[in-house]
Amino acid sequence: MLTIKFIDENKDYVIQRLAVKRFNAKEIIDVILGLDKQRRQIQNQNDNIQATLNAIAKEVGVLYKTGKVKEAEEAKVKTAQLKEESKQLVIDLEETELNLKNKLVQVPNVPHITVPDGKSAEDNVIVRSGGALPNLTSDAVPHWDLAKKYDIIDFELGNKLTGAGFPVYKGKGSKLQRALINFFLDEGEKAGYKEYMPPLMVNEESGYGTGQLPDKEDQMYHATLDNLYLIPTAEVPLTNIWRDAIVNSSEFPIKATAYTPCFRREAGSYGKDVRGLNRLHQFDKVEIVQIQHPSKSYETLEEMVNHVEGLVKKLELPYRIVRLCGGDMSFTSALTYDFEVYAAAQQRWLEVSSVSNFESFQANRLKLRYKDDGDKRTNLAHTLNGSALALPRIVAALLENNQTTNGINIPEVLIPYTKFNVID
């Protein structure tokens, strides 16, 4: 959520930059600024009435104490009408605030100045790429066939236990998951991230805090009896740690990482996108989060991108980093880099990480503020997060790219974790 102040002070810029996200902001911004003006007027009126009421109440107290009962009774009479007026104003105020908020949450984050114009994924800009594309033999097969051949991931068994999109990892497949998780967490720790193990279910407030609610409600599994949501990403519990917090800027950067399973309903997905590990309802991911001073958040974004790049490099996967264009960016992001790895048998680039700077968009909802030393004022912090990394598509690429006639080779860096060097 953008702040009204920012919109007010940068109206033309906001309209112009939101056009890059294919969002026409002109009209809604006028409505927002109008509602805000109205809101201030109403509050001002009501404050004045309250002040009068408070004064009368004080007076009545004194009159009673000095035995002037008659005068006190007279003073009381005056309050009735003021209270009526105030009541109506409070109703108006609440309604106006609600309207205002409803409009405000419809406005996406303003894309950073470097975000390219564009409609869809076609218009994303490849920033850089690395790693060599493997030369597979002609009998190379996609990962879902390999999973079956070596009996390491069982999709049918998952169907039996739960349903589509809930695979069962077996034997070396299971150990590979564990290895990747530990590898990612260890790398995160080396880079200065503090490890957390958060709850996998969150309450409504947390859902609102990071923006999954209200609009992405149907993407989350909802335990209605207790009104809890299964997390779609560790970003939700991890970032909400700092909901309603005021930190001293000397604590920046705050760096947190967590491994969690992630649960996504993925309503509306179909076709080759959901084949095998490409898209699941439950998957494992290590997430990194940073909270940073606004003046340094873009340096931090670069640092996070470099961290993720280091991971795919160490896994020896062919990758490319793309800067998302306005049309392909998420609602909440100001700048996003996607990481894609090449799955050689499917001959597809698979998105494995998305690293974003949300600037103060998320912090505004979270009420995550900071204070500079010696300054009484609070400001909104900047939040950033990224996957480092999501497992399934990494596994898909590892299996497909490293297949040989003798089995699937494990990248060097993972062997200390898997304790085996080939899946056969």
Added chain:
RNA sequence: GGAGAGAUGGGUGAGUGGCUGAAACUAACGGUUUGCUAAACCGUCGUACCUCACAAGGGUACCGGGGGUUCGAAUCCCCCUCUCUCCGCCA
């Protein structure tokens, strides 16, 4: 799940209808003094909104959340949430 107790500012904790946005102590920060890993003393020390220059000043709201009684509520009443203790159940 049953019974009871409780929820106050960074922490401890006072306050049961007006003089309380809230004592006291403590932590933190700034300063004075003395000087050796410190003490004493003084000062500052919640958030949001309105007015307004995001200054000073003024106003309003907030003592877990919501509603009510009253001229006036941290204080009384109702509902909810959470925490603690005991019992039950249990990895």
